[in-house]
Amino acid sequence: MYQISNEKFGLFVTELRKKKNLTQKDLAEKLYVSDKTVSKWERGVCLPDVSVYKELCSILGISLNEFLAGEDIAQENIIQKSETNIIEVIRDNINKQKCLKVMKCILVFIFICVVSVIGFTIYRLKKPQNYISPVAKDSIEMQTAELLAGSDGVFVYKFITTDKYKKLKLHIYRYESGKLSDQDKVKMGFEDSGSPKSGEIVMVPDFDNYVIKLIISGDGNKLSTEIPILENVEDREYYGRAATEIQNIADIRYNKQQPLIAFLYDDETMSVPALDDLINSQTEFISNNDYVYYVAFEFCK
Known part of the structure; x- marks a missing residue:
């Protein structure tokens, strides 16, 4: 999924948590996760699950757009940043779909391994596909x-x-x-x-x-x-x-x-x-x- 880098996100959360005078344990208890999980976020090991986005933003006092950007956003730039975030979120999904299709095609190619079927598969792969969904x-x-x-x-x-x-x-x-x-x-x-x-x-x-x-x-x-x-x-x-x-x-x-x-x-x-x-x-x-x-x-x- 589209998101800021782990490191940038970790630094941003650490800074906001300290401004709120919260320990990692305090933040973890509010989100019903372990303090080790919060520690991993702040060290850039991993990112939070989407299910905690809204609550985490509320606790830290930031908007979802600021959360995704990993930085404070000026009021006059909020609408533009919101549109950009929506587009990037969806565009990342398109890229994942492309990767998934490539992997499926490779598996089909290896499994079938018959000249006539390989030829048909290559034809299908090269055939133009134009769609909206x-x-x-x-x-x-x-x-x-x-x-x-x-x-x-x-x-x-x-x-x-x-x-x-x-x-x-x-x-x-x-x-x-x-x-x-x-x-x-x-x-x-x-x-x-x-x-x-x-x-x-x-x-x-x-x-x-x-x-x-x-x-x-x-x-x-x-x-x-x-x-x-x-x-x-x-x-x-x-x-x-x-x-x-x-x-x-x-x-x-x-x-x-x-x-x-x-x-x-x-x-x-x-x-x-x-x-x-x-x-x-x-x-x-x-x-x-x-x-x-x-x-x-x-x-x-």
């Missing part, structure tokens, strides 16, 4: 991203491409009482630079501020913006909210809009269908909710 909710990376995002959660998608493309677009459709009332799009262009072979799309609903934060990143490129929701809606603070998204890996079909996620808002009973059902029977399901914000992605060659 949601990051697993139970992964450590996703759990950390949700802690960073806040009470409304976070939706994260990773994409892998072997083909070159010129633009990545997100199409946003706003439905009110079953009728399309507005549409917009967000895009990143790569005409002057190489298109990212891998990246992330992050959606962070922020109901308190009535926006959906959007982050797109890949190979050093980054776009951050906000999608306003429930504008000029009376009593909007009482609305229920939910979301429905893609559940599995989806092959990227270039120059074609493909469903990604829909955010649903209603002041009474909500209807939350699977995303495919919502798309296939748009009028029926969209009309069952007061407001629907449907997002589709498109890779353009």
Whole structure:
């Protein structure tokens, strides 16, 4: 998982613990771990388990972003650091997935050891694979991203491409009482630079501020913006909210809009269908909710 170096983290925790006038034993008792475990953290032997992140931050009086950075963060840099931490957490998961695939391929190659099957395996390994998929909710990376995002959660998608493309677009459709009332799009262009072979799309609903934060990143490129929701809606603070998204890996079909996620808002009973059902029977399901914000992605060659 993405994290600061063991040594930097150990020094940071040691400094904060001493400022709080706590011994290693004091800190260990508050976290229900042994003082030997705290000693290992501070000596840079290992890092804490993700399950104690939140409580450790509370005890030491720091934010999760400062915890992940291993240093104090100025107030004006908190939002930028939060976005960076989310991206790095998810990007590390992508790298792990790549390593896992390589190991599996090697094991298959050794086990089969038949010329015809080896040829087929090599073909499969070299065959271009272009896909987008949601990051697993139970992964450590996703759990950390949700802690960073806040009470409304976070939706994260990773994409892998072997083909070159010129633009990545997100199409946003706003439905009110079953009728399309507005549409917009967000895009990143790569005409002057190489298109990212891998990246992330992050959606962070922020109901308190009535926006959906959007982050797109890949190979050093980054776009951050906000999608306003429930504008000029009376009593909007009482609305229920939910979301429905893609559940599995989806092959990227270039120059074609493909469903990604829909955010649903209603002041009474909500209807939350699977995303495919919502798309296939748009009028029926969209009309069952007061407001629907449907997002589709498109890779353009």
